[in-house]
Amino acid sequence: MRKTHRPLTTAALALSLFMAALEMTVVSTAMPTVVSDLGGIEHYAWVFTAYMLASTVTVPIFGKLTDLYGRKPIILFGITLFLAGSVASGLSPSMQWLIVFRTVQGLGAGAIQPTTLTIIGDLYSLEERGRVQGLFSAVWAVSGLVGPLAGGLIVRWLSWHWIFYINVPVGLGTMVLLFIFFHEHIEKQKRPLDIVGAVLLSLGVVALLLGAQGHDNRLVPLVVAAVLLGAFVLVERKVKEPIMPPSVLVRPTIAIASVTSALFSAAMFGASTYVPLFVQGVLGGTATQAGAMLTPMLVAWPVCALICGRVMVKVGFRPLIMGGLGLSALSTVVLALVLRPGAPLLLPELAMGLFGAGLGFAATALLIAVQTSVGWEMRGVATASNMFFRTIGGALGVGAMGGVLVERLTADPRIPVSAANELLGPEHGRGLGEEVLRQLSGSLADGLATNFWIMAAMSVLAFAFSFFFPRVKTGAKAEAGEAAMH
Template sequence: MRKTHRPLTTLALALSLFMAALEVTVVSTAMPTVIGELGGIEHYAWVFTAYMLSSTITVPIYGKLSDLYGRKPILLFGTVLFLVGSMASGLSTSMEMLIAFRTLQGLGAGAIQPVALTIIGDIYSLEERAKVQGAFSAVWGVAGLIGPLTGGLIVKYLSWHWVFFINVPVGVGTALLMMTFFHEQVHRKPQKLDYAGAMLLSAGVVALLFGVQGLGWNLWALPVALLLLFAFVQVERRVPEPVIPMSIFKQPAIAISSVAGALFSAAMFGATTYVPLYVQGVLGGSPTLAGGMITPMIVAWPVASVFAGRMLLKTSFRPLIVGGLALTVVGTLVMALLLKPDLPLIIPQIAMGLFGVGLGFASTALMIAVQTSVGWELRGVATASNMFFRTIGGVLGVGLMGGVIVSQLLKDPSIPVSAANSLLGPEHGHDVPPEMLKTLSGALSTGLTINFWLIFVLTAASFIAGLFFPRVSRGSGTPVSTADVAAPH
């Protein structure tokens, strides 16, 4: 058995997370311009939700597969699929094509972040894990700094298509390093993947996404989603190898981490999706300026994570979780109150920075708490399950806010929704009559303001959930074992 080269394996994992982080910042910056060129503002949310939905559905599946067959093959498969989706997205010539290929890209992304974080949990002890968190936080910080600027420059001097192509060299480098320097010994047992559970989960999440958009005609999807997800839980309680073992939620740390993570992720993805749209669509700002609005959050998050990892060596999880979530509430409240056309942008940027600091403290403590609560044989599925709740929160949050935008644009039936595409073009409404432009801009502004208040409500709910996190120290958790999972419920 060849020995894993930890430094170069860590570099490979850092590159994979850099690719995922760059995807968030660059695409968010470029998307208003994409809509201005391809049209389809009514489908704006779907460019994000298609990616997040496909990755959400596959996260727990990849987590389970990594426990069954090893981390390495699953991470490599996901990386290749992500790169194929990236290339295809960059070659898209219509919104329909872009949404379809973003779905493919998401199918690969579902393996990258949870499996990468699981490998870190495997090759480092708890104390080492807290320290190495600083290196991974630096990755997000660098991506947060260069992503918006890179996206703005690419859109200005090349074409939005290139925001997807820049993933390719990073992904190839990641794959080569992993194949060469990461080696694992997998203890394979006769096990079976829960296909019924995976299908019920996938169908339930899709139905839930349609339902939360709340445009009237698709409200039927909500009871269907509840029925499918109820059936999923019942199946998971009975099968020997569930996609998401229900027993892991007996641990209060895992259960509360899942709820709080879903809520603050909905707020975070909502901010990265709709703040750039506000800057370009309402304020008439450039793509670079739009990206600069979310930069403070994306940079502050990893910086705070560095301190969180060090503080965890001296304190318990709860102070970091409760304090961090409290900061997210303050930041999003200031943003909802003050993000106005006549306000200096430095003030909402400071609010976004506070939001990011709070996320850095809380999310780091929550993830390490989850990984500490289980043994090796369940660490993959536990990590992936936590990431699943975070990403499903993001999917549903962005979808809900997309429904708010479309409902506001549909209020005046005499004006087609497609006319709002001109708000995001390089001429910013040059080809639209002034009265229509004023109506569209007002509708978009109203919808986005509602969304900013929704973001605040989501962070407040996450803070309330965090108050219930148990008062336990780093070493006092009781890991869940495979015997617990196999037991009947």
């Protein structure tokens, strides 16, 4: 059997994360321009939530598949699907088609993200893993610097369609490296996949998201979600190969990590989605300025993740998780207080940097603590469970905030929603009447202000739950325990 070339495999995995990170910053930068071109601001949140929803419902499925059939075929399939969705998104003729193709992208991301992190857990020991996870987080720093600038330049000199095409060469390069240099030995066994559980989970999450959107009939999808997810729990307790084993999820380390990850992700994805919209729609900034608001977060995160990886074995997981989430809670409260019409950009940029710093410490420690708590045969499921709760938290958070925003924008029936599309265009609504422009800008600002307080509440709750995180061993004792589980 050929041996994995660890450096080149690691480089390929870094490229896969770079592709996903770059996609987030570039799309967030360009979305206001996309709305001004295609229209449909009432569907704004769905461009993000469709992507997150698709990745959310498939993360645990792909995580289980990596444990059953190996990591390599799953990540190659995921990248192929992601690239197909990227190209199709760039060709979208309408907002509705963009949402459909972003769903395809999300399906691919559901395979890429957890599998990449699982392979890192396979290739490196606990002490090495902390450093490598920190180095991998530096990929987000590069994308944070390149993404807003690239998005602004692409929108200005080419068209928004090209923001999706830049994934293609990166994805193809990643696939070539993984195909040639990553090898694994999997004992082929006839082990059934939990199809019933996968269907119940997928439909339950879809219903939950529809309820979170805040429509008048929200009670119906919420009841349906409760029934389907309750049935999913019952199925998982009985099947031989559950996609999300209850015995794993109830472990204190994984249970608390799941709750805190869902909460801080709601705030993180909310910031990535709505802070650029505030800058461009309320402050009248350019697409580049809107995307640049995310740069401090995306740079501070990997820097602090790298520090976390170096000190984690010495200080343990718990102080880093509590301290990081406390810092992120403080920063989101500051954001909610200062993001107002006419606000200077310096203070919110500083707050976004502190937010990213806190999550750099907390998210890294949480993920490695989860991976350390299980052996190889369950690492794919455990990693996927953490990613699942991150993405579902983000999807539900962004969806609920989107419902708040649409409700505010449609409160006055005399003002068509299409006017908001003009507000986000390059002329910033100069063609609208003065009264319409004033009222529409006020509605947008009010809706976003509410969303920023929702983000702050989610961050504070995540910090509160971190006090319940157990004291987990690190260092030699943890390695011995992990080895014993193989």
